[in-house]
Amino acid sequence: MVRYAKEAENPAKSVKARGFHLRTHFKTSREVAQAIKGMHIRKATKYLKDVVAQKQIIPMRRFMGGVGRHAQAKAFNTAGSLGAWPKKSATVFLDLLRNAESNAEVKGLEVDSLVVEYIQVNRAPLMRRRTYRAHGRINPFMCNPCHIEMILTETESVVSKEEDDAPKKKSKKKEARARLGAQ
Numbered sequence: 192m193v194r195y196a197k198e199a200e201n202p203a204k205s206v207k208a209r210g211f212h213l214r215t216h217f218k219t220s221r222e223v224a225q226a227i228k229g230m231h232i233r234k235a236t237k238y239l240k241d242v243v244a245q246k247q248i249i250p251m252r253r254f255m256g257g258v259g260r261h262a263q264a265k266a267f268n269t270a271g272s273l274g275a276w277p278k279k280s281a282t283v284f285l286d287l288l289r290n291a292e293s294n295a296e297v298k299g300l301e302v303d304s305l306v307v308e309y310i311q312v313n314r315a316p317l318m319r320r321r322t323y324r325a326h327g328r329i330n331p332f333m334c335n336p337c338h339i340e341m342i343l344t345e346t347e348s349v350v351s352k353e354e355d356d357a358p359k360k361k362s363k364k365k366e367a368r369a370r371l372g373a374q
Contacts, residue, residue, distance in 0.1 A: 193209075195207060195209070195340055195342070196311050196340065197309055197311075197342065199308070199309075199342050199344060200344075201344065204300065204344060204345040205308070205342055205343060205344040205345065206291050206294040206295045206298060206300065206305070206342070206343050207291070207294070207340070207341070207342050207343075208287045208288070208290045208291035208294060208340070208341050208343075209287075209338070209339060209340035209341070210283065210286075210287055210338065210339045210340075211315070211338050212315045212316075212336050212338070213283050213315070213336055213337055213338070213339060214318075214334065214336050215277075215279045215280045215283045215336070215337065216277070216279070216280065216335055216337070217312065217313075217314045217315070217335045217336070217337040218253075218254035218335070219249075219254075219275065219277035219279075219280040220277075220280045220283065220284075220312045220337045220339060221253065221254065221312045221337075222249050222250070222251050222252065222253070222254065222275075222277070222280075223239070223242075223249055223277060223280045223281060223284050224284070224310045224311070224312045224339070224341075225252065226238070226249050226250065227239065227284065227307055227310070228307055228309075228310050229306065229307060229308075230306070230307050231303075231304075231305065231306055231307075232288060232291070232292060232302065232303075232305040232306070232307070232343060233303060235284075235288060235307055236285060236288055236289075239281045239282075239284055239285050239288070240285070242276055242277070242278070242281045243276075243278050243281050243282060243285075245276045247263065248261055248263035248264050248266075248267075248274035248275065248276060249274060249275055249276065249277055249281075250264055250267035250268075250269040250273070250274050251264075251269065251273045251274055251275055252269055252270075252273075255269075255270075255271075255273045258273045258274070258275055259273070259274075259275070260272045260273055260274075261273075261274045261275075283339070284339070287339060287341060291305070291341065291343050292305070295343070295345075300345045301345055304345050304346050304347075305343040305344065305345055305346075306343060306344055306345075306346050307341060307342075307343055308342050308343060308344040309341065309342040310339070310340070310341040310342075311339070311340050311341070312337050312338070312339050313337060313338040313339075314335065314336075314337060314338075315335075315336040315337050315338050316336075317333045317334065317335060317336075318333065318334035318336060319331060319332075319333060320332040320333070320334070
């Protein structure tokens, strides 16, 4: 069994999925991972399908050199409305989410209540190719693959907060205004 970077807090209520040496860019995969962290599995799959169809955008926050500005990125708090639609990374994450979903079905968990609790993207070893240049020279033509691992946890049903009978506290300034307004 392969070690994950982090173990789930409750292994009976969580599922894992991972991929090694995935032929998709590390930088875009990192941004996709940050975008879906904390989402429910259904919301994440819908979001990634919309990214592939260019209906929604992935905000670029860390690796943003040379990334274009788009109006869709205004919905996120990104510097300069920077965003992209990394189709290949999104499809890789869709495959991993589908794998985690089937793992949950085998484990007997409720698939609709799974939440992406933990997700990590690491750089994989570079894959080397070569490109031929003018005057008989050769330059490297590298690929930047990545390793991805995620843990999805089944959430319990949401419990509503009790209504408190105690009145709300007011600041001294608001109490003084209320007294002046009453006079």
